[in-house]
Amino acid sequence: MKTHQFSTALFSDYKQGDSFNFPCPAKLNLFLYINGRRADGYHELQTLFQFLDYGDWLSIKVRNDGKIRLTPEIPDLKTEDNLIYRAAKLLQQKTACRLGADLHLDKVLPMGGGVGGGSSNAATALVALNYLWKTGLSVNELAELGLKLGADVPIFVHGKAAFAEGVGEKITYCEPPEKWYAVIKPNVSISTAKVFSEPDLTRDTKKKPLEQLLQQEYTNDCEKVVRKLYPEVEELLRWLVKYAPSRLTGSGACVFAEFADEQSAQTVFNLKSKQFSGFVAQGLNVSPLHKMLEQLNRQNHG
Ligand SMILES: C[C@@](CO)(OP(=O)(O)O)[C@H](O)COP(=O)(O)OP(=O)(O)OC[C@H]1O[C@@H](n2ccc(N)nc2=O)[C@H](O)[C@@H]1O
Numbered sequence: 001m002k003t004h005q006f007s008t009a010l011f012s013d014y015k016q017g018d019s020f021n022f023p024c025p026a027k028l029n030l031f032l033y034i035n036g037r038r039a040d041g042y043h044e045l046q047t048l049f050q051f052l053d054y055g056d057w058l059s060i061k062v063r064n065d066g067k068i069r070l071t072p073e074i075p076d077l078k079t080e081d082n083l084i085y086r087a088a089k090l091l092q093q094k095t096a097c098r099l100g101a102d103l104h105l106d107k108v109l110p111m112g113g114g115v116g117g118g119s120s121n122a123a124t125a126l127v128a129l130n131y132l133w134k135t136g137l138s139v140n141e142l143a144e145l146g147l148k149l150g151a152d153v154p155i156f157v158h159g160k161a162a163f164a165e166g167v168g169e170k171i172t173y174c175e176p177p178e179k180w181y182a183v184i185k186p187n188v189s190i191s192t193a194k195v196f197s198e199p200d201l202t203r204d205t206k207k208k209p210l211e212q213l214l215q216q217e218y219t220n221d222c223e224k225v226v227r228k229l230y231p232e233v234e235e236l237l238r239w240l241v242k243y244a245p246s247r248l249t250g251s252g253a254c255v256f257a258e259f260a261d262e263q264s265a266q267t268v269f270n271l272k273s274k275q276f277s278g279f280v281a282q283g284l285n286v287s288p289l290h291k292m293l294e295q296l297n298r299q300n301h302g
C-alpha cells in the first residue's frame with residue numbers, strides 16, 4: 001500500500017512497470033494578506049506558501065494514441081473540468097504532442113480545503129507529462145501554462161516554498177522553518193470566490209517588504225470573515241489556539257496549528273473531535289514531486 005506521507009515512500013512506490021506514481025503535495029498559506037482589489041475583480045495578495053509532506057498520488061501511463069483518460073470520476077465534477085484533464089490537454093496543444101495518457105488519481109486532500117489539492121494535481125500533471133512525453137518545456141514555460149489553470153498552480157510547478165505577490169504570479173523563493181502541522185478540516189465547504197466577494201473581507205492591508213512580514217506575527221486576512229460566516233471554523237480555531245499558534249489556510253476551510261515536532265502535533269491532533277478529518281504533516285521547502293523527479297533522473301543516468 002502506498003503511503004500518503006511522501007518522505008517515507010520507496011522508489012518502488014514511484015515506478016511500477018511502465019506506470020509512474022507522482023506526488024501531489026498539499027500546501028499551506030503560512031500567512032496571507034490582501035492588499036487591494038484590481039479592476040478585473042481579482043485581489044492583490046502577499047502570501048507565503050510552504051508544501052506539506054502529505055497529499056495525493058497521480059499515477060500515469062503513456063498512451064500512443066493521443067487519448068487522455070482520467071479515473072476515478074469525482075462526484076459533481078465533469079472530467080473535462082478536472083484540472084488534471086485540462087492540464088494534459090493544454091500541454092498537448094502547446095507542444096503538439098501526439099502521445100496521450102491514462103491517469104489515475106488517488107485522492108486524500110479535501111476539495112476546497114485551502115490546501116491546494118486541485119492546483120497541486122494540475123501542476124503534477126504538467127510537470128510529470130512534460131517528463132514522460134519528453135516535451136521539453138522549461139519550468140517557467142510550465143508555470144506560465146499553469147497560471148491559465150489557477151493562481152496557485154505556478155508555485156507547485158516551481159516546487160520551492162515561496163513568497164507570492166500580485167495574484168500569485170510574482171514569486172520569490174523562501175525558506176521558512178519546516179515545522180510540523182496539525183491540519184484539521186471542519187465539516188464545511190468554502191468557496192474561494194464567495195470569500196473574496198464578501199463586503200466585510202479585509203482587503204486594505206498595507207503592502208510590506210518580505211523581511212518585515214517574516215519577522216511579524218503571521219495571520220490570514222480571510223480569517224475574520226470566514227470565522228464570522230462559519231461558526232464551526234470559529235469554534236475549531238478557538239479550541240486549537242489553546243494548544244499552539246493556529247490559523248486558516250488560504251480561504252479555508254482547513255485550519256492548522258504549528259509545532260516543533262511530530263509528537264506534539266500528533267498529540268493535539270488526537271484530541272480533536274472525531275467529527276473532523278485532517279492529518280499531521282511536516283512543512284517542506286522543496287516539493288516531493290521535484291525530489292522524485294531528481295531521483296528518476298539519477299536512476300536514468302546512473
Ligand atoms: C487565495 C488562495 C490562496 O492560496 O486561496 P485558496 O484557493 O488556496 O483557498 C488562492 O490563490 C486562490 O487560487 P485559486 O483557488 O486558484 O483561485 P481561482 O480559481 O484563480 O479564483 C477563484 C475566485 O476567487 C477570487 N480570487 C482568487 C484569487 C485572488 N487573488 N483574488 C480573487 O479575487 C476570484 O473571484 C476568483 O474567481
Ligand SMILES: Nc1ncnc2c1ncn2[C@@H]1O[C@H](COP(=O)(O)OP(=O)(O)O)[C@@H](O)[C@H]1O
Pocket residue numbers: 077081082083084110111112113114115116117118119120121122192250252253
Ligand atoms: N483534480 C481536482 N481536484 C480537486 N478539485 C478540482 C480538481 N479539478 C478541478 N477542481 C475544482 O477546483 C475546486 C478547488 O479545489 P482545491 O484546489 O482542492 O481547493 P483549494 O484551492 O481551496 O485548496 C474544487 O472545488 C473543484 O471544483
